[in-house]
Amino acid sequence: AQSVTQPDIHITVSEGASLELRCNYSYGATPYLFWYVQSPGQGLQLLLKYFSGDTLVQGIKGFEAEFKRSQSSFNLRKPSVHWSDAAEYFCAVGINNNDMRFGAGTRLTVKP
Amino acid sequence: ETGVTQTPRHLVMGMTNKKSLKCEQHLGHNAMYWYKQSAKKPLELMFVYSLEERVENNSVPSRFSPECPNSSHLFLHLHTLQPEDSALYLCASSQTSGGLNEQFFGPGTRLTVL
Numbered sequence: 125a126q127s128v129t130q131p132d133i134h135i136t137v138s139e140g141a142s143l144e145l146r147c148n149y150s151y152g153a154t155p156y157l158f159w160y161v162q163s164p165g166q167g168l169q170l171l172l173k174y175f176s177g178d179t180l181v182q183g184i185k186g187f188e189a190e191f192k193r194s195q196s197s198f199n200l201r202k203p204s205v206h207w208s209d210a211a212e213y214f215c216a217v218g219i220n221n222n223d224m225r226f227g228a229g230t231r232l233t234v235k236p
Numbered sequence: 237e238t239g240v241t242q243t244p245r246h247l248v249m250g251m252t253n254k255k256s257l258k259c260e261q262h263l264g265h266n267a268m269y270w271y272k273q274s275a276k277k278p279l280e281l282m283f284v285y286s287l288e289e290r291v292e293n294n295s296v297p298s299r300f301s302p303e304c305p306n307s308s309h310l311f312l313h314l315h316t317l318q319p320e321d322s323a324l325y326l327c328a329s330s331q332t333s334g335g336l337n338e339q340f341f342g343p344g345t346r347l348t349v350l
Contacts, residue, residue, distance in 0.1 A: 128278070156336050167238060167326055167341030175336075214279070218335030223292070225335070226279040 126151045126219045130227035137205050138235045145200040145230050147215030156218035157198040159189055163211045174198065210234045239263040240342035242327050248348045257312040257345045259327030267333035268310040270302060273324040285310060286333035317349045
């Protein structure tokens with residue numbers, strides 16, 4: 125069955141440190157992959173997406189993600205985290221014409 | 237501001253009440269979605285509408301009843317809910333239906349069932 129796994133429920137990093145959030149998926153075909161961010165009291169906002177082509181994808185707010193087919197992964201990275209990046213991050217896989225599967229989310233805390 | 241608005245933002249209701257959640261999108265999209273977000277669980281897709289027709293219903297209990305009168309508006313009618321239905325209900329829209337399109341989310345309605 126198709127699934128999305130975000131192994132880390134909660135991550136804490138210091139401001140200015142680098143960040144990597146993990147996402148693994150299980151899907152038979154080439155997936156459409158997304159990362160969304162949800163700030164407190166808000167809906168989800170798209171950070172970036174991968175459909176095909178270059179496996180390193182640039183998104184908004186300085187985020188990037190790399191698709192690795194061999195590892196079934198689509199990890200999100202940022203070289204230097206800002207306090208405003210504290211939020212919950214969701215990886216998602218588009219699997220057919222009417223369904224998008226989301227991971228359970230990773231909550232990011234940023235220490236001063 | 238994503239172009240998708242939801243009202244009310246917070247709702248407290250008893251198990252015997254009837255209430256409705258409203259979603260409106262100002263993006264000219266053709267597809268709209270209802271999701272349920274519970275703590276520590278993945279988002280659960282509840283309903284999908286494409287061009288005002290329901291195209292997906294993921295085994296949602298009948299106490300949740302969606303309505304899509306036009307492509308800009310989506311409602312979720314609630315009746316005789318259970319405490320475990322307490323959650324954040326998110327509405328989203330996309331240009332066309334499906335998991336292959338970017339979805340734009342509203343801020344959600346925080347529902348508490350007493």
